Amino acid sequence: MNLRKWLFLFWTALLIGAVGSLFTGIAMMLFNGERTNGLADILLYLLILLGSGVMISVYSQMGFFAYLILNYMGKGVFPKRAWQIIQIVLTIFALLDVMFLRLFVAGGQERWSDVVLGIIILAAAIVTAYVKVKQTHISALVPTLFFMIAATIVETIGVLRIDVNAATVFIVVPLLLCNAYQILLLHRLVEGQGLAQPVSSKGRSPKIEA
Numbered sequence: 001m002n003l004r005k006w007l008f009l010f011w012t013a014l015l016i017g018a019v020g021s022l023f024t025g026i027a028m029m030l031f032n033g034e035r036t037n038g039l040a041d042i043l044l045y046l047l048i049l050l051g052s053g054v055m056i057s058v059y060s061q062m063g064f065f066a067y068l069i070l071n072y073m074g075k076g077v078f079p080k081r082a083w084q085i086i087q088i089v090l091t092i093f094a095l096l097d098v099m100f101l102r103l104f105v106a107g108g109q110e111r112w113s114d115v116v117l118g119i120i121i122l123a124a125a126i127v128t129a130y131v132k133v134k135q136t137h138i139s140a141l142v143p144t145l146f147f148m149i150a151a152t153i154v155e156t157i158g159v160l161r162i163d164v165n166a167a168t169v170f171i172v173v174p175l176l177l178c179n180a181y182q183i184l185l186l187h188r189l190v191e192g193q194g195l196a197q198p199v200s201s202k203g204r205s206p207k208i209e210a
Contacts, residue, residue: 005189009182010061016181017057018050020174025049028166053174060178063155067147087146094150095122098160113165117156117172125149128180136187147183152176 026049074083099118125148132144152175159171 009185009189012185013061013178013182014054014057017055017060017174017178018053020177021053021056021170022046022049024170024173025052028170032166052170056171056174057178059155060175061182063151064147064179064182067151071143084142087142087150091146091149094153098153098156113168114160117168120172121149121152121176124176124180125152128183132184132187135184140187144183148176148179152179155179 025045029045074086077083078086095118098121099115101114125145128148129141129144132140152172155175156168156172159168162168
């Protein structure tokens with residue numbers, strides 16, 4: 001990946017984070033029936049949404065490059081099959097952790113929002129993995145699920161500590177969009193193909209794992 005491709009990934013991911021945060025914030029405001037006083041308040045609110053989306057995107061990109069380093073080290077230390085099993089186990093533990101740990105610890109119904117969060121992350125991961133496999137090879141299934149589930153959950157730990165559902169939704173939606181975008185674009189950047197050119201089925205390579 002050269003500097004030009006990295007800059008393309010960086011700026012487009014920033015745009016996706018900003019737009020995702022903007023639409024999420026507006027949807028939440030309309031759903032909650034909130035009102036703003038005057039044009040100045042509206043513009044300020046939109047500016048805050050865009051700025052928050054940019055910061056979420058940067059956070060997502062930090063997690064993405066951390067994942068790339070971890071995946072590179074894992075493939076270098078463990079055999080291929082063993083590394084896949086480790087990723088599967090970590091993914092399952094992360095998903096069960098976010099869905100059920102606080103529910104069991106708290107012993108109350110107010111934690112069912114965590115179960116819904118886990119289901120949303122799982123659904124987004126399955127859709128992203130399906131598209132990734134269609135574009136590349138079946139070997140990309142496990143790494144994509146691992147990144148979309150385990151990495152996303154790690155990135156949401158901070159907002160989960162706030163324990164406010166609205167804040168969780170506001171962070172998770174643009175975070176999932178940014179993570180999905182980056183993992184789906186990765187093979188195009190690595191292979192050096194045109195960024196807007198789709199990968200044909202004849203061009204699938206078993207070497208693509210993420």
